[in-house]
Amino acid sequence: MKRLLSDKLAILALSILVTVMIMGLFAPFFSLHDPLEQNIAFKFAGMSWEYPLGTDHLGRCIYSRLIFGIRNTVFLAMLTMVCTIGIGVVVGVISGYYKGVVDEMMMRFCDVMLSFPSQVMILAIVGVLGVGIENIILANIVIKWTWYARMIRGMVAGYNYKNYVLYAKTIGKSDRFIISRHLLPNIFSEIIILATLDMGWVIINISTLSFLGLGIQPPFPEWGAMLSEAKNVLMSNPSQMMAPGVAILVVVASFNILGDALRDMLDVKGVVK
């Protein structure tokens, strides 16, 4: 923890993320307008006290849409991550700990899943299931969990031959004890790092698909969808792109920086002084 605090960039990233999340949680409190409220007379308005970031092509407050968009963009990405890792941990631990036929079957299945290009698979799944945010999340989970299962299996297999695990097996400790006390605490830090580094990817993914019109449907606010709407008026009002673009950039960059910092902090080899 001390090392995290000494890394100024990581602190900045962490505080940005915390602020964003608080704003998202209490969106009605922080926003100034109803994000869906249209006011055609004020369309493409510039920055003002009433509309801090101006208004879009339907005269909706961009600032309020941005704040409400946090819920869709960041929180749905986190939900995706939690589900993905949950499945990955269960499969990875079973595979890595019990080995044998189960392991072989699961890993070959993962190989099959991993051999498809992920973006194409996501589009295919959304194509089959239909457009909508639930399907985007589902597609993301379906694609990503195999990758996590493999990573976690590798970690578990590494700890499986540690002497303390062998000792616990010798004296007949239950599998539950070994997994919950020896294996999970040790792989937990590595999982956190992976998850933080990958959050950016998921956010961009959800935004990309919303940008393509496959995710969140209008009129609901989502950063990628906002970008998509802004692109229609790129020539006449280029400033429309700014707010959602910068928001995605900052949040994704923050997650990546935080992930890097966590990795440096928890990596045993990185111990200095």
Next chain:
Amino acid sequence: MLEAKGIVKGYHESQGLFKKRHKAVLKGVSLHVKRGECVGLIGESGSGKSTLGKIILGIEKADEGTISFEGKSDKRAYEKEMSVVFQDYTSSINPRFRIKEVIAEALGKSIACAKEKRAYILSLLEEVGLNETFLERYAHELSGGQLQRVCIARAIATKPKFILLDEAVSSLDVSVQLQILELLKALKEKHNLSYLFITHDVMCVTYLCDRVIFFKEGECVESVDKIEDLKHISHPYSKSLLGAVEALEIPNFC
């Protein structure tokens, strides 16, 4: 007490992409350990002695052969009577556990009262020459010899009848080795323990063991029933092992 009969174990070794070759590690090993006896299993690296140890502990399954302990051959029936001390003490203890948790893990739920448990853990630590200050420490705050003592304390915590010492002193320096060997000897007398002492060091064997088995390429090549008879071995392999030690011994100048 402990009896291993005709243990056979092999691994598949891949050669190229698709070919797999069966490599025999243990070729029908039989041995027995009596109550209160220390048997030394001596052999060079890669001779399969640690694999034999894992099979005896029940961590790995033998392809053929049986292990029986006081007549019981089911691992569940005798696992409480067995314990182990490994060579690599750094990975023997979970780095996230305090020393008291390490020993408490071995005890499980056998002692319900927290005060009683603490007192017992403390008595174990004192038995291996450590004191109360170690209770709250983590593994990385201890030296190699201290860690190995903790491992021994953990091994005797379950009150086993048999302890497998898998190169238990090999990675310690010589002066600490002697202390640990003395400790093991004292514990053996006190608790009437049986040891199977796996090692490649002939000197340690002569210090601690009652019987010695020479092990080479998955087979027992020779066994010496009395440690005093160690000089009268006949097999060329055991002779070469012993000769290697004698060559290293400091010549007597006086």
